[in-house]
Amino acid sequence: HVDGQGIPLGVTVTGANVHDSRLIEATLKNSREMGGWFLGSAVRHLCLDKGYDYPRVSEEVYVNGFEEHIRSRGEEVRDRWRTPARRWVVERAFAWLKGFRSLRTRYCCYLVNFMGLLYLALACILWRKLV
Template sequence: MSELNEKQWEKIKDLVPEGIRRTDGKGRPWRDKREVMEGVLWILRTGAPWKDLPDRYPPYQTCHRRFQGWVKSGVFTLIIETLATDLYERGGVDLSECYIDGTFCMAKKGALLVGKTKKGKGTKIMAITDAAGIILSISVHSASPHEVTLVEKTLEERFIIPHPERLIGDKAYDSDPLDERLKEQGTDLIAPHRDNRKKKKTQDGRKLKRYKRRWKVERFFAWLFNYRRTVVRYEYHEENFKAFVLLACSMILLKSFFHL
């Protein structure tokens, strides 16, 4: 079973570097980069430990080592940014109505960027999608900070340059200071008022009708968690965990929005 069909591989193959060959010609030849990527995708999809990688793929040590190299060189960021920009330039991204939300991932082992919550120790994934549910930004944080404090960081890590025209979230994002700061960037924040709000209400009821379509970002998280390596965090370094999340986002784009 292949994790990538031919059209999907054609779309990303030039973004995945070949192994660097020694100038003296010595050493073992590098394994084919598609075979290695297929192995990494099997780990992503199943959530299995590296040592359980089936024999049909290169040795797990090889796949893990190349994965680490790709993380350090920014390959997974390059892939998702290239795919998202391609969609945007072809008119496939709708910034008139974007949605933001966060989700909790349990951390089973000691790790960096992990915080304690009522649910336990873990990491928070923040996501922004466009009007159709296309992923526009992903950021990974300790689970402890409130989501309203992570909005601007998540916007900074978006995959395309333009800002959302409207950003829609739940009551957790009701913040007048945040609203004002986003307006300076050309983004209108839309969120229902908190029940305990003391200041004057600022949201227009007509705008809040858009809130009913916030299920699109929740659907994205359902798609994301089909890739089991993103459900529970086993990686000590946050950049490795985020790389798996970015790779899952790339696969969602390829399968759901490129129709490859």
């Protein structure tokens, strides 16, 4: 979970076989705990891709106080130039995380150790963006 400039607001770690839409509640909870102080605007927008187009996701997003922007499955891109894609911000944040070698390939056996390294990497990214 990142903001419009790619600043990390929340993170959730799970197995690769779990669909992203199942993690929306945990991710939004972590964003409140980790980066809730950073969100100053009254209206918070949440841009999600087609994999999150489920009624339970929309309900969870609404309950947590976000305005959703979820492209529907089967919806064609009408005018690419009027509404530019925002997903690249998240992909750029993933690329920043891959810059940390210990996170690129998970060498840690314990989740606690991996989460410690992940939080350290996110703090470094946040420090670079703020300075």
